[in-house]
Amino acid sequence: MRNSNEIVIVGDGFAAAIMFIHLMRKGVPASSITLIGPGVIGQGNAYSCASQSYRLNVREDLLITFSDDPLHFARWAQKHIHDPEAKTTAGYFYRRHDFGRYVSELVSHELGTRHLHSIAARVTKILRKENDWSLSLDNHDEFIAKQLIIATGNAPPSWPCKVNTKLASPAWTHTHLVENPWNGEYLQVMGVDEDIILLGGGLTALDAINALVEQGHRGKIYVISPRKIFPPVQASWQRIQEPHWPKKLSPRDLIRFMREYLPSANAASSEWQCAWEELRVNLNTIWQQFSAAQRLILLKRVGWIWSLYRFRASPQTIASYEQLREKNQIHFILGRAKQMSCAEPQITMILDNGSEAVGERIINCTGVGVDPLLSNLISSQLAIPDALQQSIAIDTHYRVLDTNQQAWENLWLIGPATMGSLGDVVAASAITKQAEQLAEQMKI
Ligand SMILES: Cc1cc2nc3c(=O)[nH]c(=O)nc-3n(C[C@H](O)[C@H](O)[C@H](O)COP(=O)(O)OP(=O)(O)OC[C@H]3O[C@@H](n4cnc5c(N)ncnc54)[C@H](O)[C@@H]3O)c2cc1C
Structure with a gap:
């Protein structure tokens, strides 16, 4: 060879x-x-x-x-x-x-x-x-x-907090603490009445929600996230015009220009998404003109907004989320993960603001x-x-x-x-x- x-x-x-x-x-x-x-x-x-x-x-x-x-x-x-x-x-x-x-x-x-x-x-x-x-x-x-x-x-994602599994067997820990959910194998062994914790509120959490609804899940779903918001649904959008970008832009100018360009319509509307996608065409060139320090400023100030609207979700996935909401089966718990402890068969996640989420299985949806x-x-x-x-x-x-x-x-x-x-x-x-x-x- x-x-x-x-x-x-x-x-x-x-x-x-x-x-x-x-x-x-x-x-x-x-x-x-x-x-x-x-x-x-x-x-x-x-x-x-x-x-x-x-x-x-x-x-x-x-x-x-x-x-x-x-x-x-x-x-x-x-x-x-x-x-x-x-x-x-x-x-x-x-x-x-x-x-x-x-x-x-x-x-x-x-x-x-x-x-x-x-x-x-x-x-x-x-x-x-x-x-x-x-x-x-x-x-x-x-x-x-x-x-x-x-x-x-x-x-693949890794746990963003301390994990204490002293009071749980390795076999149980392996199947109930899902550190990398991207291929969805974990769904095959999940009981329909389990209470599930989704750690993170982005597209991976929405993937889990769609899968749980499709397999008829009846247990509660707790979403831990700093904000009570999911990425919006993909609308039918087309790029119609090109924005007239100002010549020299600072990160602050960039944010201001984008704010003014976007219509006041809802982010799930075609109108808003057309404008957003028109803006995206030139963003890489503008990004490359910024210094390392300016890029960091942008990431800190608007990184989460960018991730929220850039990654929109399929209409099927958002429909599943709406179903859970109507049945009052899904709840947000606001905050960031601080420590997870497991005493079989229960998982407790303590958040940075002192709140707690308790469930029987936890799915790590915190991203890359x-x-x-x-x-x-x-x-x-x-x-x-x-x-x-x-x-x-x-x-x-x-x-x-x-x-x-x-x-x-x-x-x-x-x-x-x-x-x-x-x-x-x-x-x-x-x-x-x-x-x-x-x-x-x-x-x-
Ligand atoms: C869960 C998920 C869903 C996504 N869904 C969409 C979508 O719907 N639409 C879309 O446009 N984009 C989607 N994306 C974005 C995605 O970035 C791109 O579409 C694209 O798949 C990225 O391809 P990649 O090969 O760079 O990365 P990956 O898909 O991450 O593949 C990288 C591969 O390299 C292997 N690898 C890693 N390290 C090593 C190593 N040291 N040695 C050898 N092999 C290694 C990994 O095992 C993996 O198989 C999604 C991303 C993720 C993570």
Whole structure:
């Protein structure tokens, strides 16, 4: 078996798959690329769902995998997905599992009769070896990359507070304290009358709510969140005009301009969402003009508002939440998690303001965690933290910056972890653009 290759992609999710496809389309031989990741290529954390209840949070025409054929997925879906419940007044919102199937099929289609070089493992460490990169894998192998693309995506969530499980068995703790709910396996063993605590009030909590409603849950659901609000429903929106942005903007000017541009209508209305999406087009360019300190100010001041409205939810998911609300089955408990203690069969979460939530199972819906591989690159002094201190810094060509702020010639990062450097790069369509641009630049 080979232990080196021209191009290595670390990761096996959407970003890795789409990078692979665009490299192949640029004429790079399949045999020159190796993908390293633990799961099914193309599915990753977002689309390898055991739960059929998890739906895409955007309509079908926004899941763009080829910029010159934006409706590729929409057409594939019409032909290959049987999902009568996908259709809503705001478009088709398919199951995430089906989108994962589509991406895996794209890879197979692009390969044809060629062989995919992939290694089912995790990369634990990256080191420089002469002009190449040496990768340590969790199966104890070493692999050498001449050119390395990191596409490790969204690191799974971890508990944001102290957890005391002294009075519970490991087996019970394992199934009742759900630290990473992204693939939804935990739903299969859940009793319908259990009282559930959802820690966090974003899209992962809404995924859980949709799944619980679909499986006829009867127990209470407690949502712990600093605010009594969920992301709004996706409306039917289109971009109609371009905002006339002022030339030089400070973070304060940016917020003021956006406030004035947005109509006073409800955030769930088409009118408001049209304007919001018109604003989003230029935000990455503006973000890149801000200094690290300005980016931090923005994150602190409006980060939560940004996350709330950028990630809107499918109409099916919000309908499930409304059902629970009407039945008085769901309750917000305001505050932030401080300490969790478990005395089987009960979980008690103490919040920073002294409030308490008690339930029989807790689902961690607090969002993206810390990527150990990126942290390792920083501690090995091969990379530096980005402006938000959440990932590693890169330049506008996706090249990772070294400790002298110089770009490595053969190390790149794509996907959600580029957000601190480049702005809002979380949605599939934004990642596609990165893969297309990087494939254009790479030499082999
Ligand atoms: C739960 C969830 C739902 C989402 N839903 C939507 C949606 O509906 N619509 C939308 O547009 N966007 C959605 N997103 C946003 C998402 O960022 C992108 O759509 C896209 O899937 C990101 O792809 P990725 O490959 O960068 O990341 P991921 O999907 O996170 O995949 C990264 C993969 O890399 C692997 N990996 C990590 N570290 C290593 C390592 N050290 N070595 C080897 N492999 C490693 C992981 O196991 C994982 O399989 C969602 C994100 C999440 C987390």
